[in-house]
Amino acid sequence: MTSLNQIGKQAQIAARQLAILDTASKNKGLIAMANALIANQATILTANKQDLANANEMPKKFLDRLMLNEQRITDMANGLRSIAQLSDPTAQIDRGWISADGLQIIQRRVPLGVIGIIFEARPNVTADAAGLTFKSGNAVILRGGKEALQTNLAIAKVLREALTQSGLPADAIQMIADPSHQSAQEMMNLTQYIDVLIPRGGRGLIQRVVKTATVPVIETGAGNCHVYVDRDADLEMATAIAVNAKVQRPSVCNAAEKLLIHKDIAKQYLPTITHALIDHGVQLRGDETAREIVPEIIPATAEDWDTEYNDLIMAVKVVDSLDAAITHINDHSTHHSETIITNNLERGRKFQEQIDSACVYVNASTRFTDGGMFGFGAEIGISTQKLHARGPMGLHQLTTIKYEITGNGQVRK
Amino acid sequence: MTSLNQIGKQAQIAARQLAILDTASKNKGLIAMANALIANQATILTANKQDLANANEMPKKFLDRLMLNEQRITDMANGLRSIAQLSDPTAQIDRGWISADGLQIIQRRVPLGVIGIIFEARPNVTADAAGLTFKSGNAVILRGGKEALQTNLAIAKVLREALTQSGLPADAIQMIADPSHQSAQEMMNLTQYIDVLIPRGGRGLIQRVVKTATVPVIETGAGNCHVYVDRDADLEMATAIAVNAKVQRPSVCNAAEKLLIHKDIAKQYLPTITHALIDHGVQLRGDETAREIVPEIIPATAEDWDTEYNDLIMAVKVVDSLDAAITHINDHSTHHSETIITNNLERGRKFQEQIDSACVYVNASTRFTDGGMFGFGAEIGISTQKLHARGPMGLHQLTTIKYEITGNGQVRK
Numbered sequence: 001m002t003s004l005n006q007i008g009k010q011a012q013i014a015a016r017q018l019a020i021l022d023t024a025s026k027n028k029g030l031i032a033m034a035n036a037l038i039a040n041q042a043t044i045l046t047a048n049k050q051d052l053a054n055a056n057e058m059p060k061k062f063l064d065r066l067m068l069n070e071q072r073i074t075d076m077a078n079g080l081r082s083i084a085q086l087s088d089p090t091a092q093i094d095r096g097w098i099s100a101d102g103l104q105i106i107q108r109r110v111p112l113g114v115i116g117i118i119f120e121a122r123p124n125v126t127a128d129a130a131g132l133t134f135k136s137g138n139a140v141i142l143r144g145g146k147e148a149l150q151t152n153l154a155i156a157k158v159l160r161e162a163l164t165q166s167g168l169p170a171d172a173i174q175m176i177a178d179p180s181h182q183s184a185q186e187m188m189n190l191t192q193y194i195d196v197l198i199p200r201g202g203r204g205l206i207q208r209v210v211k212t213a214t215v216p217v218i219e220t221g222a223g224n225c226h227v228y229v230d231r232d233a234d235l236e237m238a239t240a241i242a243v244n245a246k247v248q249r250p251s252v253c254n255a256a257e258k259l260l261i262h263k264d265i266a267k268q269y270l271p272t273i274t275h276a277l278i279d280h281g282v283q284l285r286g287d288e289t290a291r292e293i294v295p296e297i298i299p300a301t302a303e304d305w306d307t308e309y310n311d312l313i314m315a316v317k318v319v320d321s322l323d324a325a326i327t328h329i330n331d332h333s334t335h336h337s338e339t340i341i342t343n344n345l346e347r348g349r350k351f352q353e354q355i356d357s358a359c360v361y362v363n364a365s366t367r368f369t370d371g372g373m374f375g376f377g378a379e380i381g382i383s384t385q386k387l388h389a390r391g392p393m394g395l396h397q398l399t400t401i402k403y404e405i406t407g408n409g410q411v412r413k
Numbered sequence: 414m415t416s417l418n419q420i421g422k423q424a425q426i427a428a429r430q431l432a433i434l435d436t437a438s439k440n441k442g443l444i445a446m447a448n449a450l451i452a453n454q455a456t457i458l459t460a461n462k463q464d465l466a467n468a469n470e471m472p473k474k475f476l477d478r479l480m481l482n483e484q485r486i487t488d489m490a491n492g493l494r495s496i497a498q499l500s501d502p503t504a505q506i507d508r509g510w511i512s513a514d515g516l517q518i519i520q521r522r523v524p525l526g527v528i529g530i531i532f533e534a535r536p537n538v539t540a541d542a543a544g545l546t547f548k549s550g551n552a553v554i555l556r557g558g559k560e561a562l563q564t565n566l567a568i569a570k571v572l573r574e575a576l577t578q579s580g581l582p583a584d585a586i587q588m589i590a591d592p593s594h595q596s597a598q599e600m601m602n603l604t605q606y607i608d609v610l611i612p613r614g615g616r617g618l619i620q621r622v623v624k625t626a627t628v629p630v631i632e633t634g635a636g637n638c639h640v641y642v643d644r645d646a647d648l649e650m651a652t653a654i655a656v657n658a659k660v661q662r663p664s665v666c667n668a669a670e671k672l673l674i675h676k677d678i679a680k681q682y683l684p685t686i687t688h689a690l691i692d693h694g695v696q697l698r699g700d701e702t703a704r705e706i707v708p709e710i711i712p713a714t715a716e717d718w719d720t721e722y723n724d725l726i727m728a729v730k731v732v733d734s735l736d737a738a739i740t741h742i743n744d745h746s747t748h749h750s751e752t753i754i755t756n757n758l759e760r761g762r763k764f765q766e767q768i769d770s771a772c773v774y775v776n777a778s779t780r781f782t783d784g785g786m787f788g789f790g791a792e793i794g795i796s797t798q799k800l801h802a803r804g805p806m807g808l809h810q811l812t813t814i815k816y817e818i819t820g821n822g823q824v825r826k
Contacts, residue, residue, distance in 0.1 A: 016743065020766055099788055103777055112799050113769065191623075195799050210604075211627050216800045237822040244824035330429065352817040353433055356526065364516055364820030373825070374816075375512055386525050386608050386813040387629045388801035400799040403787075404765040407777030409650040411657035412786070 004186045007141055007174050008193025011114040014171035015139040019111050021168070023088040026135055029168045033134075034080040036162035037127065037155070041073045047154035048123070055147045065121045066148055076127040076155075079378070083131040086377040089396045090137045106404045111137030113195040115398065116187055118143045118209055120201035123151040129200075130159055130173045132380050136398035139172045141194065143187055145201075146179035153177060188213035200381055203308065218389060220381035223253030223336035224308045225366045228325045228351070230342035231262040235269055237363060238341040239276050244365040245339065247280040251310050253382060254337050254369040258305070259316045260325045263289070266318045270294050277314060286316040293318075305332045322347055326354045333357055336384050337366040358384060358391035417599045420554055420587050421606025424527040427584035428552035432524050434581070436501040439548055442581045446547075447493040449575035450540065450568070454486045460567035461536070468560045478534045479561055489540040489568075492791070496544040499790040502809045503550045519817045524550030526608040528811065529600055531556045531622055533614035536564040542613075543572055543586045545793050549811035552585045554607065556600055558614075559592035566590060601626035613794055616721065631802060633794035636666030636749040637721045638779045641738045641764070643755035644675040648682055650776060651754040652689050657778040658752065660693040664723050666795060667750050667782040671718065672729045673738045676702070679731045683707050690727060699729040706731075718745045735760055739767045746770055749797050750779040771797060771804035 002010075018026075037044070048068040055066060089109050096106040115138045119125045126142055133140040144152040156175035164170045176183055188197060188209060197217045199209040210219055227245050229238040245256035259277075261270060270293045274284055278296065285304050286297035297316060304315045305328075319325045329338050339361035340351040348362040359369045369392060371379025376394030383389040389397035415423075431439075450457070461481040468479060502522050509519040528551045532538045539555055546553040557565040569588035577583045589596055601610060601622060610630045612622040623632050640658050642651040658669035672690075674683060683706045687697055691709065698717050699710035710729060717728045718741075732738045742751050752774035753764040761775040772782045782805060784792025789807030796802040802810035 016767070016769070019769070097788065099781070099786060101781065101786065103781060105787065214624050216629070216798060218800070234822070240822065240824055248825050348819070352819075354429070356429070356432070357815070359816045359818060362817075362819045364818060364823040365825050367825035368512070368514065368516060368818065368820075368823065369816075373512060373514065374518065375510065385629060387631070390814050391816050400803050402770070403772045403782075403804050404775075405772060405777060405781065406761070406765075406775045407781075409647070409653065410777040410781065411653055412661050412778050412780035 004176070004183060004190060007176065008114070008190050010171040011139040011141050011174055012193050014169040015111065015113045017169045018134070018137045018139060018172055021137065023091055025168065026088065026137070027084040029134060029163055029166050030080050030084040030131055032162040032166045033127070033131065033159045034077040036158045037073055037077045037080070040158045041070060044068065044073060044151065044154045044158065047150040050150045051148055058147065062121060066123065066151070068123060068151060072124065076124050079128055080131045083135050083378055086135065086395055088135065089399045094401065101410050102407065103410055104406045108402050108404055109399045110402045112398060112400050114139045114141065114193055116141045116143070116190070116194040116197040116215065118184060118187065118197065118199045118201075118205065120145045120205060121148055123148045123155060125200060126152050126155045126175065127159065128378070129380060130156075132378055132395060133398060134172055136395045138398055141174050141176065141187065143176040143179070143184060149177070149179050185212065188215060191215050198381055218381070218383050218393070219385040220383055220393070221253045222308060222334040222384050223255070224258065224306065224332065224334045225254060225256045225336055226258045226260060226329045226333060226338040227256045227366065228260040228329070228338070228340045229262065229265065229269065229273070230322060230340055230344065230347055231264040232344050232347070233265070233341040234343060235265070235272070238269070239273050241339065241341055241363070241365050242273055243276055243280055245367055246277060246282055246314050247312065248365070248367055250312050253308075254366050255310070256366050257307070257309055257314060258332075259314055260319050260328065261290075261316065262322070262325070263318050263320050266290070267293055270316070270318070274316070281312050283313045284316055285313065287318060289318040290316045308334065322350065326351065330354075330356050334384055336382065337361065337369040339364060339366050358382070415590075417589070417596060417603060420589065421527070421603050423584040424552040424554050424587055425606050427582040428524065428526045430582045431547070431550045431552060431585055434550065436504055438581065439501065439550070440497040442547060442576055442579050443493050443497040443544055445575040445579045446540070446544065446572045447490040449571045450486055450490045450493070453571045454483060457481065457486060457564065457567045457571065460563040463563045464561055471560065475534060479536065479564070481536060481564060485537065489537050492541055493544045496548050496791055499548065499808055501548065502812045507814060514823050515820065516823055517819045521815050521817055522812045523815045525811060525813050527552045527554065527606055529554045529556070529603070529607040529610040529628065531597060531600065531610065531612045531614075531618065533558045533618060534561050536561045536568060538613060539565050539568045539588065540572065541791070542793060543569075545791055545808060546811060547585055549808045551811055554587050554589065554600065556589040556597060557592070562590070562592050598625065601628060604628050611794055631794070631796050631806070632798045633796055633806070634666045635721060635747040635797050636668065637671065637719065637745065637747045638667060638669045638749055639671045639673060639742045639746060639751040640669045640779070641673040641742070641751070641753045642675065642678065642682065642686070643735060643753055643757065643760055644677040645756050645760075646678070646754040647756060648678070648685065651682070652686050654752065654754055654776070654778050655686055656689055656693055658780055659690060659695055659727050660725065661778070661780055663725050666721075667779050668723070669779050670720070670722055670727060671745075672727055673732050673741065674729065675735070675738070676731050676733050679703070680706055683729070683731070687729070694725050696726045697729055698726065700731060702731040703729045721747065735763065739764065743767075743769050747797050749795065750774065750782040752777060752779050771795070
């Protein structure tokens with residue numbers, strides 16, 4: 001088995017080659033990868049059957065994420081084809097100027113270098129992440145969950161062969177074949193070779209990486225998102241948005257977990273919204289005031305306000321004022337996405353200004369926090385930290401800058 | 414003594430207030446801080462005398478960094494006044510667009526929140542860092558070295574009083590009064606309150622923070638910088654640049670530590686440049702080939718190529734080609750600043766494209782890597798990592814983005 005150090009070294013060499021590759025060659029590689037996935041789907045499905053057989057004691061939800069079929073492989077291939085159509089961020093010069101000393105300073109966009117991705121069960125991450133990192137000129141080291149190991153290795157092998165056949169460096173895409181705890185630890189500390197780590201998966205995985213890694217990490221995907229219905233909201237709109245934000249896809253990070261309601265409309269509105277949510281199968285938990293108005297609401301514990309359910313559960317709180325809503329959200333949110341429903345311009349502005357989250361909405365569902373919905377074309381994750389990238393991360397967020405400075409003999413006085 | 418948790422909480426409250434403060438009020442605060450430094454210089458100098466007395470066993474170089482006088486306090490005050498004149502990055506909207514669903518998406522520039530700064534002996538960092546973080550709308554928690562504790566506390570007290578007298582939140586600037594190892598550890602893990610940590614000081618300090626902190630860190634200040642003299646260089650220019658990059662201020666991170674020379678010009682040029690450097694008091698270490706040409710050069714060890722001397726020492730290597738120079742630099746550099754001296758356009762472009770460092774020069778001294786020289790007005794440090802900020806960090810790099818999204822009832826299909 002190749003040592004992680006060796007994998008890192010190979011990735012760094014590939015990254016240097018990728019950094020100077022033109023856009024057309026990268027697109028050629030992406031199309032070759034897409035074609036290879038289709039051509040080799042039998043092999044990939046055989047590997048996947050093996051993983052599924054080994055994992056047959058796992059919950060059904062888990063097996064569904066792990067399972068591939070022809071349609072899912074076609075989707076992965078189409079994903080790579082659409083990445084080929086996106087514009088290349090590293091073909092961009094951000095700005096340039098002449099300094100006081102007459103130096104021409106150009107701020108270029110360049111790849112980050114080597115990106116490490118630690119992820120859980122979904123094997124489609126292998127193709128998606130490889131496509132995005134490749135298009136942005138980065139080498140990638142992938143480490144998937146042990147349950148998907150055979151599938152991930154099969155996909156990576158197909159992608160690497162496609163690169164080789166296109167005359168491109170196969171080591172741009174490497175999958176770690178050792179799914180042990182120790183290999184993850186080593187990867188998190190491979191500062192010599194890995195420039196950035198992006199964990200993708202549940203809260204447990206992400207927190208472990210954030211706490212352990214010495215390689216810089218981009219934290220993604222935690223979403224304790226709030227819907228706040230202000231006193232002068234359009235209540236029909238509020239119901240449509242709250243229901244959409246909660247139930248349209250409850251398992252994802254931009255789904256709403258909390259509903260705050262201004263006290264002036266609580267008596268009138270709470271029964272309506274409660275029953276709309278219950279009709280959609282949502283279990284409601286709430287504070288005292290909410291429960292006095294609608295007894296079907298079960299009591300919320302202090303812990304509820306900080307919990308991301310990723311399920312058909314929502315906690316409801318009646319707040320005294322817009323300020324109280326803002327304070328509650330800033331104190332309990334994971335700083336992902338929040339929305340206010342209001343017809344009052346000033347109150348909408350205040351909410352957007354004072355809420356400290358990546359995406360702050362007025363009169364729209366939190367479910368729009370998504371690279372595709374934003375028009376970024378594809379996304380590698382949604383950052384909930386403030387450094388480097390915040391909110392949906394597309395190709396641009398997989399790049400950094402470099403200053404190219406040209407003089408004619410300048411020395412510093 | 415206030416607990417670090419309490420300090421964090423206070424900083425977060427202040428940060429929320431600062432985030433919505435207008436530029437004029439922030440500038441008023443900066444001017445008040447500058448005036449207060451001058452008005453209270455006697456108190457600050459008394460505290461400084463106490464620190465100097467306690468540190469009298471330390472090396473002279475160290476004491477010089479620690480020592481304040483009227484001129485140095487005036488410089489700190491003028492620094493704050495010039496920060497007041499810089500434009501406010503958080504008054505900026507980067508871009509905006511209408512999404513396919515009709516959402517208006519605005520990408521605003523906002524403060525990072527709470528910035529932690531861990532630094533060593535120079536007490537002027539207290540005023541500089543407080544000024545830059547305040548202007549960019551951030552609260553700051555400062556932790557200086559124990560040798561400068563009384564001075565740092567005196568400066569922070571003066572700055573905080575100036576804020577209070579201006580009706581601004583004093584907790585925007587907090588200095589940790591406990592200089593123990595434990596307080597530093599706690600600070601590095603205060604993820605609940607600190608958004609970013611910026612260590613300022615020697616390599617030991619920075620590496621300790623990078624290795625230990627769970628709060629996101631921006632790594633600054635390591636500079637193993639290279640000057641490469643290509644075969645078709647203007648040799649007079651090369652000498653001027655190499656000497657300037659090495660000796661103009663050898664203790665700083667953008668000073669050159671290594672000199673690479675193309676083999677075709679080594680015999681002719683090496684004696685000239687060697688003697689120019691020796692005349693400026695530089696000790697030269699070199700590889701075999703260099704030593705055969707100039708016997709005064711002492712042998713370099715393998716370790717030399719990775720060492721940042723911060724002193725009048727330079728290691729010289731003769732390289733076979735431009736490619737060899739690029740590979741050597743990418744393998745040994747700290748990715749800070751490198752320069753090529755060449756008259757060949759294509760070779761200059763190749764060097765700039767393939768060198769993986771923050772600042773890559775053609776025909777200019779590495780000493781220009783500096784926020785002031787770049788025209789950023791002031792700098793909080795020079796980032797040698799690729800995430801978030803790379804190269805000189807001014808006010809802009811102390812901010813992040815927020816998406817403000819306004820709709821009219823959009824839900825996701």
